[in-house]
Amino acid sequence: MALEVVPAHDFDDVATMFAPRNPESSVCWCLSWRLSSTENRALTGTQRAEAMRELCARPLAPGVLAHLDGEVAGWAGIAPRAELHPFATSRKIPHIDDLPVWSLWCLRVRPGFRKRGITAALIGGAVDYARVSGAPAVESYPVDNAGQHVDLTMAFVGTRAMFERAGFTKAADTTSVSGGFPRILMRRMLDLSSPSEKSGA
Template sequence: MSWQTHPVTPDRFEDFADVINQRRREKHCWCLSHRLRQAEIDELGDGDREQAVRRLSERENPPGVVSYADGEPVGWCSIGPRSEITTLVKSTLIRPIDDVPVWSIICVVVRPGHRRQGVAVRMLEDAVAYAGSRGAPAVEAYPVDPPGRMDLTMAFVGTKTMFEQVGFQVMGSTDAVASRMPRLVMRRDLT
């Protein structure tokens, strides 16, 4: 099997959309909730969410990476400088643990039919490598560590075990809660 991961630039936008919103439903998540304030999303209206993400893909730091297995888009990882992720910048629940200009992972999506095959872990490795190639000194993630099975609908913040598999270490916990569990702060240093 061939494997590739690339930033979601305009030429890869359709592949990204095939992973997170294959039917292009207007009210479906476009992974904007952390990148734009709710008021900005509301101003866009449902029909313009796709265009907003397209505009994000044109930035110097696109909103994340898309992974391919044998040329088929199979996964999405929202990763970028924390300073460019509006919700994290303003968050009183997921506060910075120090002054390191980290990149943050806020969402992971594996396409149906490709789950439980190691796609997420492989994609996370590539996402971390991508951040390192762009000068990130470290990458943080904010997963949950549920005692049982976590409620997974489509996208998720990941689990402690998943991030440990790619070298992340627990740095603390946040005041944010997901699936009724506190979210952790995990980091992988790249320097």
């Protein structure tokens, strides 16, 4: 089993994760956390795909993609928090200091690839990408579900346990809720002087 995580510069691979059957449908394309509510409402249909295409073409990728045996298996949204309007301006998720942190806000695994180590690889690969891009720390905002089942529609935020396994620790409470569970702010500090760690399964 060959599992690798790479920066998401290939728009066609990103489309494998997000493109709707009807190109005119206004699906998320993982843009909702990048835009203000006004911008998000205004961007519809194929405009959303084109916005993601532009993000993929930038030097800084909009996230990372997992490939398993050459097939697109999963996605993680990772970017400087300052680029993510809802997080940058949130009153529910606090800024605990002035560090220019990156946020890991979305984890998605394609059906058929679940329970194969993809999520852990995505988190590791996203952290690695943030590190080599100069991030001093990565934050996540998962649910603190105490082992209870999280509905798949809200599972993209991740759980406390999966981020603890990846070396994150709780840094603050939030007043945000997802799927009926409280969300917490977790952080992993990055040693920019050390070689990038290899993301594993």
